[in-house]
Amino acid sequence: MADESGETRDLTMSRAMVSAIAHEMRENDEVFYMGEDVADYGGIFDSTEGLREEFGYDRVMDVPISETAYLGAAVGAAQEGMRPIAELMFVDFFGVAMDQIYNQMAKNTYMSGGNVSVPMVLTAAVGGTYNDAAQHSQTLYGTFAHIPGLKVVVPSTAYEAKGLMHNAIRDDDPVLYMFHKRLMGIGWLPAPDGPKTPVPETDYTIPFGSADVKRDGDDVTVVTLGLHVHRALSAAEDLADDGIDAEVVDLRSLVPLDTDTIVESVEKTGNLVVVDEDYRSYGVTGEIVASVADEALAALDSVERVAVPDVPIPYSRPMENEVVPDVEDIAAAVRRTQ
Amino acid sequence: MAGVSRTVLTEMYENMVTARHYEERLQEEYLEGKQPAFDISAGPIPGELHLAAGQEAAAAGVCQHLRDDDTVTAPHRPHHVAIAKGVDLDRMTAEIFGRQTGLGKGKGGHMHLFDPEVHFACSGIIAEGCPPAAGAGLAAKKRNEDSVAVAYLGEGAIDQGAFLESLNFAAVFDLPVVFVIEDNDWAISMPKERVTDVENGAKRADGFEMPGVRVDADDAVEVYEVAGEAIGRARDRNGPTVIEVQVHRRMGHFMGDPQTYRPEEDQEAAAERDSIERLEAALRDYGVDDDAMETIREEAHERVEAAIEWAKAQPHPEPSDAYEDMFVNPPSGVTDSEPDFDLAGGDD
Ligand SMILES: Cc1ncc(C[n+]2csc(CCOP(=O)(O)OP(=O)(O)O)c2C)c(N)n1
Ligand SMILES: [Mg+2]
16 A cells, blocks of 8 residues: 555545645646535535645635535536536535536536536535434435446545545546545544555555455455445454355445456355445445346356335434444345355 | 514513523533543434524514414524424424434434424425425415415525525515524534625515515514514515524534634624523513513423423334335325226237
8 A cells, every 4th residue: 555655644534535635736726625614614524624724715615505506616617627626515415406416517528529528526425324314314326326427436445535536636527526424534423443544645546447355255245335345344254253254345436337346256256245325226236236147147146235225314323223234234144145 | 662562572582491491401411422522423312413592583583473374494403493383392302312202203303303283394405495485385375375484594595596496486476485594694614704795685585576674683572573574464465575683603503513613702792692681671671570581481491301301201213113104105005096908909
């Protein structure tokens, strides 16, 4: 993980994300950030902490609560060649501005026959686990990955957060960067141990469409992303005690999707468990299973899906715990494949 | 205070002190299990909690005019409005504690309180209560009823499309709707002047040729008078109104908000400008003495205590309750009324 000089430091995911943004802003005057509470507050989930202090209000812009206007303004500025980053505080708020996302940002390149480019990044917080209920807890991976024309990336650790962000800002297409609140390392929302990792001081890019095998194993392939990478790794440790050796694949990007890495793993293990925090139907889990079936049906001995059963995220703790997949749910699904 | 009776003042006072005390108690309960390190997902009340201390006048002054069949939609900061609208306090509290007998059986939480008995609902998405309020007004108009609808929103919400579209919708169809903007100067960390082009949010009404009135004083009596006129207009089928009320945010945006962005003086000023004390002065003018006010406060405290005690004694939902209530008519329960009809004309 170290760069040539070997300099790394342990960072939370939010610090890693900010360090990539700050680096790109220093290098390129055309990069700027827009969002609610991104200036003085530093982002509700610490996604911009310290940026206003370094770059000022003109480049780290607090904007009106007018998502259609400011997401659309990012599209327009990007089409003029600037490199805006716009933040949707919670991904759940996409509804008030969806046209700018799926009819403008995602389609303008294609509809112009490739003559228009939209080099912007849309960042959005995702995820539940803290009882914020149905309008503030969704993990809408499938909603956005479904739309042709958007690249969709999901970091699981600080290392990924920085490398994916560098790439997202430099990419000439619109990139949706979905970060899980529980992983950011925010004071009031304690993160698990995993996401804080050594991060190189210098800039580096993680190419989109390159999944990362976070744990090698021979018995079963667990494909997942975001928070559930860490839950899958915990489950794998528990399963190892029972002699089950799970391989954990961190997708890192949904579009493009690294089907090769998944298929290679399934060809080795024969068993596939797909885990995510989105709704079960018409989503990521179904898509991964279908992709593997397309390419390597014969390799598949068994398949399990672990996702949010198709209900909105309930507020009360016993019910939220029931619907958001946890370590036990993953371990149980893996056992069913053995 | 021409049209204000002593009863009205007293009732508004009851609502306001109930709301204030309720939130003080919720705050205590909320912090339980979140000490010494604040973890938002810990304790008997997890998740975000947006308190409305300092905004009670806007709730009491408007809702004093409303009947049970009048609709109110509130935003993410709903408790004071819910209390003034007469939402069932026990079941609202049980909902906030995530219990099975709560208004939403523990599914909604504090930003998503629904009490259809008194036509109350709230939503955590900014300005998204405005269109449904217009819809309630539309229903009243179509059915020839004289009920009205009130949509509450923060000053930060006046830049949202849902609000502006609803203004036009209500204006063009002459709907009985009143939009009440609670101006507490802040949208989380963003001061109004940084993100909004007008100082007076009621001016948004101008572009839709409807009345827009601002109450500068954070004064329940003045709110009551202004709201009386607007709600009267609505009931008489004379169309919508926008009212903006200057209120004060005595707390952080949500519990756990460090408020490092907010100048000390601003916090102190908010603490000093107390609409409850202001109303007490008005009550004294009406001959309500301090003992009588003390009695009202004690009764309010007892009511709050009883609600919290009741709520905490309620059962938690079962994990499997998560699968209930997706539909009132679950797919399996749909009656099959498809005619026996073969489109292809085959001979089966
Ligand atoms: C569409 C949408 N965008 C952003 C948010 C996040 N958010 C919640 S409250 C808030 C500030 C609201 O300010 P204001 O309307 O003034 O109400 P106040 O909190 O001051 O009562 C924001 C931006 C949201 N809930 N919905
Ligand atoms: Mg406000």
